[in-house]
Amino acid sequence: xxxxxxxxxxxxxxxxxNKAKILLAKxxxxxxxxxxxxxxxxxxxxxxxxxxxxxxxxxxxxxxAAAAEYKKLFSEDKTRESAEEKYALLVLNQFTTExxxxxxxxxxxxxxxxxxxxxxTAIVPGVGALLKExxxxxxxxLALWLIFFCLAARSSxxxxxxxxxxxxxxxxxxxxxxxxxxxxxxxxxxxx
Numbered sequence: 001x002x003x004x005x006x007x008x009x010x011x012x013x014x015x016x017x018n019k020a021k022i023l024l025a026k027x028x029x030x031x032x033x034x035x036x037x038x039x040x041x042x043x044x045x046x047x048x049x050x051x052x053x054x055x056x057x058x059x060x061x062x063x064x065a066a067a068a069e070y071k072k073l074f075s076e077d078k079t080r081e082s083a084e085e086k087y088a089l090l091v092l093n094q095f096t097t098e099x100x101x102x103x104x105x106x107x108x109x110x111x112x113x114x115x116x117x118x119x120x121t122a123i124v125p126g127v128g129a130l131l132k133e134x135x136x137x138x139x140x141x142l143a144l145w146l147i148f149f150c151l152a153a154r155s156s157x158x159x160x161x162x163x164x165x166x167x168x169x170x171x172x173x174x175x176x177x178x179x180x181x182x183x184x185x186x187x188x189x190x191x192x
Contacts (some may be wrong), residue, residue, distance in 0.1 A: 013042040013049075017131030020052055029059045049075055051083055058086070063094055121185040125178045128185025141181045 070087035126142030151170035
């Protein structure tokens with residue numbers, strides 16, 4: 001290869017690189033990719049052309065291929081900090097995106113208080129906690145309510161004044177357990 005060919009190749013390479021950078025800035029990644037590939041045909045191992053190709057891959061959404069090229073570039077030349085930074089940002093961005101997707105999926109699958117849950121809890125205290133998989137809490141609430149309900153029912157048998165049945169201690173405590181359970185379910189069902 002003579003000196004004129006070398007100058008022509010360098011000029012050709014520079015043109016393709018500049019066009020690729022301009023096209024990438026304009027977000028025309030497909031055309032930028034063609035120009036970067038043409039630059040790599042001239043100088044296949046040029047680190048700037050390889051890094052630009054990785055930038056284009058990242059812009060095209062081919063994150064894994066871009067990350068692999070950035071990592072390879074940095075491992076070959078430890079002074080190429082731009083490739084290391086881009087690799088780190090790409091990996092961090094992928095991790096953040098995966099975390100957001102995971103959180104969104106958890107929010108979709110999270111149990112919501114349905115009208116049936118509220119109605120069932122209004123009838124039987126402790127059901128809301130049981131549906132929320134808080135079995136100990138739900139069991140205690142349900143047991144307390146059943147105990148107070150049975151005691152209130154027992155004390156009202158043979159009672160000639162029905163108003164006294166509602167004001168007896170077991171009735172008041174049973175109502176308090178029911179009220180606590182209902183409010184707790186409504187307030188806490190949509191929380192994690």
